Amino acid sequence: MSEKLLDIKNLHVNYGAVEAIKGIDLHVNRGEVVTILGANGAGKTTTLQTISGLLKSNSGSIVFDNKDITQIPAHEIVSLGMSHAPEGRRVFGTLSVEENLMMGAYSLKKYDALTLDWIYEILPRLYERKQQLAGTLSGGEQQMLAIGRAIMSKPKLLILDEPSLGLAPVLVKVIFKAIKEISKSGVTVLLVEQNAKAALKLANRGYVLELGKITHSGSSEELLTSEVIQEAYLGKK
Ligand code: ATP
Numbered sequence: 001m002s003e004k005l006l007d008i009k010n011l012h013v014n015y016g017a018v019e020a021i022k023g024i025d026l027h028v029n030r031g032e033v034v035t036i037l038g039a040n041g042a043g044k045t046t047t048l049q050t051i052s053g054l055l056k057s058n059s060g061s062i063v064f065d066n067k068d069i070t071q072i073p074a075h076e077i078v079s080l081g082m083s084h085a086p087e088g089r090r091v092f093g094t095l096s097v098e099e100n101l102m103m104g105a106y107s108l109k110k111y112d113a114l115t116l117d118w119i120y121e122i123l124p125r126l127y128e129r130k131q132q133l134a135g136t137l138s139g140g141e142q143q144m145l146a147i148g149r150a151i152m153s154k155p156k157l158l159i160l161d162e163p164s165l166g167l168a169p170v171l172v173k174v175i176f177k178a179i180k181e182i183s184k185s186g187v188t189v190l191l192v193e194q195n196a197k198a199a200l201k202l203a204n205r206g207y208v209l210e211l212g213k214i215t216h217s218g219s220s221e222e223l224l225t226s227e228v229i230q231e232a233y234l235g236k237k
Contacts, residue, residue, distance in 0.1 A: 004063075005030045005157055005188050006051065011060035013043075013050050020046045022212040023060070028157065033179070033189040035199040035220075037233055038209035044192040045087055047209065048161050051190070052084040053077040065156060078107045083155035085146045087162045087192075093135025097126055100134050100145055104152030112154060119148040122181045123174070140171035147175070151182060158182060160191045164198070176202055196233040200224050208233070 006028040013021035020043045028034045038044050049055040051062060053074035062070045069077055083104075091100050101119060105111035120127035123144045129137060134145055143163055150158055160179065164172040176198055183189050183202075193199035200206055200220040208216040208229065216229060223229045 003029050005065060006190065007061075007063040008051070009061045009063075011047070011050065011062065012058045013046050013055060014058050015046075020212055021050070021057075024209070024212070024214050026207055026214065026217075028188055028190050030156075030188055031183075031186065032205065033183050033191060033203040035191045035193055035196075035203040035206045036209055037193065037196045037199065037206055037223075037229075041211075042209040043212045044209055045161055048084065048159050048190070048192060049086075052082055052159055054084070075107075078153060081154075081156035082159065083150040083153045083157070084159040085150040085161065085163065087165065091134040091137070091142050091145050091149070093133065095134055096131050097134055097137070097145055098130040101126070101148055101152050104149035107153045111152060115152055115154055118185075119151055122178045123148055125174075140167045140174075143167060143171075143175060144178070147178060147182075151187070155187060157188045157190060160189065162192055162194060164193065164195050172198065196229075197224070197235075 004027045008024065008026045011021055011024050036044050036047065046055060050057050053072060057070060061068060064082060065080060067080065092103060101116060102111050125141055126144055126148055129141060134142065137145060147163060163175050172195065179189060180202060191199055191203065200223055203220045205219055206223045207214050
């Protein structure tokens with residue numbers, strides 16, 4: 001069994017004539033939290049969507065859990081143990097919180113009650129609101145629900161796209177704490193975040209994406225103390 005749960009080599013992704021991802025190499029070891037940092041339009045969401053099969057690459061390879069998934073459709077990738085909580089929440093608004101969580105388990109034969117209990121434990125707000133229609137939740141609560149739903153499939157790899165986007169600081173803390181708990185339970189996490197400092201503090205390693213290319217990579221400590229990264233992403237001169 002390879003130590004690498006996810007291994008991406010020379011990935012290229014185009015939107016028509018626009019080259020969004022220009023040959024990136026990236027890997028995530030089992031048990032790690034890895035973050036991808038980058039400015040708006042750098043290609044972070046494109047990278048995540050290509051990994052989970054929502055977008056097709058033009059060339060390069062993606063190996064997940066020792067299997068080449070480059071040509072595999074998204075629903076099969078979910079069954080292999082990868083779960084993606086996309087940017088912008090996308091919960092089922094006319095279903096209750098609990099029904100949304102159940103939907104997250106569709107790739108399993110039946111939902112796992114212990115997983116559901118655990119989600120309610122790490123995100124108690126969801127328990128309090130379990131009968132409420134998801135469309136009436138606040139933005140932060142919808143974000144919690146999107147994460148909870150992604151965990152219901154008991155993934156090996158959880159992919160999170162901007163989980164703290166637009167949230168008040170107190171909810172950002174709740175979300176990051178939940179991600180930490182998820183990681184501690186043994187789930188490997190790939191995280192895209194605008195909140196670079198918080199993401200690096202949580203992560204083992206990070207990559208910096210600029211205009212479709214990886215410009216820096218290293219341990220979180222290396223990136224947190226790098227002057228270039230501090231200036232560009234951590235708001236320090
Ligand atoms: P943000 O932080 O703003 O979400 P990002 O790093 O996630 O940005 P992407 O959304 O991956 O960036 O976009 C990368 C590039 O690809 C951008 O230049 C964007 O305009 C372009 N792009 C994204 N989606 C499409 C699309 N459907 N059609 C054409 N170009 C696209």
